[in-house]
Amino acid sequence: MIIRKNFKYLLKPNKTSEALFHQFAGARRWIYNWGLQQRKETFEKEEKKVSLFDQNNALVFLKKKTTWLSSIHSQVLQQALSDLDKAYVSFFLGLKKGPKVGYPRFKCKGVRDSFRYPQGVKVEEDRVFLPKIGWVKWIKSREIEGVIKQTTILKEGEKWYISFSCEIENFSSPKIDLNPKKSVGIDLGLTHFATMAIGDKNHLVTIENPKFLKKSLEKLRFLSRNLSRKMKKGKNRYKARKKLSQFHFHLRNLRLDFCNKLVLQIVKNHDIIGIEKMNILHMVQGLKTLARAINDAGWGLFLSCLKNKAIEYGKTLHEVSSFLGNTKLCSNCGQKNEMELGQRTYKCSCGHNLDRDLNAAINIKNQAVGASV
Ligand SMILES: [Zn+2]
Numbered sequence: 001m002i003i004r005k006n007f008k009y010l011l012k013p014n015k016t017s018e019a020l021f022h023q024f025a026g027a028r029r030w031i032y033n034w035g036l037q038q039r040k041e042t043f044e045k046e047e048k049k050v051s052l053f054d055q056n057n058a059l060v061f062l063k064k065k066t067t068w069l070s071s072i073h074s075q076v077l078q079q080a081l082s083d084l085d086k087a088y089v090s091f092f093l094g095l096k097k098g099p100k101v102g103y104p105r106f107k108c109k110g111v112r113d114s115f116r117y118p119q120g121v122k123v124e125e126d127r128v129f130l131p132k133i134g135w136v137k138w139i140k141s142r143e144i145e146g147v148i149k150q151t152t153i154l155k156e157g158e159k160w161y162i163s164f165s166c167e168i169e170n171f172s173s174p175k176i177d178l179n180p181k182k183s184v185g186i187d188l189g190l191t192h193f194a195t196m197a198i199g200d201k202n203h204l205v206t207i208e209n210p211k212f213l214k215k216s217l218e219k220l221r222f223l224s225r226n227l228s229r230k231m232k233k234g235k236n237r238y239k240a241r242k243k244l245s246q247f248h249f250h251l252r253n254l255r256l257d258f259c260n261k262l263v264l265q266i267v268k269n270h271d272i273i274g275i276e277k278m279n280i281l282h283m284v285q286g287l288k289t290l291a292r293a294i295n296d297a298g299w300g301l302f303l304s305c306l307k308n309k310a311i312e313y314g315k316t317l318h319e320v321s322s323f324l325g326n327t328k329l330c331s332n333c334g335q336k337n338e339m340e341l342g343q344r345t346y347k348c349s350c351g352h353n354l355d356r357d358l359n360a361a362i363n364i365k366n367q368a369v370g371a372s373v
Contacts, residue, residue: 008163034062151163240274274364
């Protein structure tokens with residue numbers, strides 16, 4: 001099996017390199033926005049789609065007209081267009097199959113400044129070589145595994161990082177005799193972050209929403225409102241945007257930490273893991289946009305952490321379809337009962353009477369076990 005893994009390290013650029021980082025990230029942003037503008041305009045005027053191939057051709061002419069672009073490595077520019085293309089592909093795929101992805105947006109200065117190289121980067125113990133920039137010092141905090149397929153230079157807060165996306169070939173998950181008794185069904189929700197039904201006794205474990213979420217929702221609202229009040233292109237607007245982006249970064253780190261700890265516990269203690277397919281979660285009703293975005297981000301991150309860890313530990317993860325209606329199905333007798341949105345307790349004529357989310361988690365677990373043994 002081939003798996004992809006990211007390895008991220010702190011860079012220690014000198015002033016010259018850092019100035020070039022800013023220049024490269026600026027050029028990447030400029031080309032990305034240029035490409036987006038072209039796609040939008042062509043669609044609005046002629047109802048035609050522009051392909052990546054067309055845009056790469058146009059880039060050749062653009063570089064002849066725009067002299068400052070010639071100092072930027074051409075792969076970095078092509079990569080910007082290919083990133084834009086990917087953003088379009090996942091947008092359209094999201095419309096068709098879910099989960100929904102936002103329409104590509106113009107990139108702003110100071111928000112996730114980055115640029116990428118598909119190749120040409122060289123790595124030594126204490127320095128890395130970046131084409132058209134040169135050697136830059138880095139802190140090699142752990143070994144890189146596999147073959148580097150792509151290199152991203154990115155700014156987070158005030159620091160620059162290098163991230164290698166690597167392909168590890170012949171990765172084999174440890175072989176495990178799956179024990180159905182060591183199974184778990186996970187129901188992700190709004191009332192709690194997760195409700196889990198564990199083992200054949202359906203032991204209930206509830207994971208509360210992390211406390212930082214409620215606080216951060218308020219802070220995010222404040223920061224976004226603050227940003228929208230600032231004058232366009234003003235210096236204060238730039239500062240406000242930077243604050244917002246730093247807060248998003250901080251939030252992502254908290255979330256990542258929360259997910260990693262939870263996922264490790266789940267994967268270490270269980271052989272068969274069931275979870276509801278992601279697109280279903282997006283149909284949650286009655287949520288305001290920001291709160292919804294926060295939940296979506298949390299679930300998405302949790303799910304991708306869970307997938308990776310399950311592979312690493314040789315455990316089985318089943319994404320269970322909600323076709324049978326995990327919330328409506330009685331986990332005792334299999335009868336279907338209608339459930340009101342706010343109804344917290346599941347009641348069935350067979351006498352089964354339990355927490356709504358636990359009932360769903362048991363159904364998810366049963367489907368996962370059924371598919372594994
Ligand atoms: Zn029943």
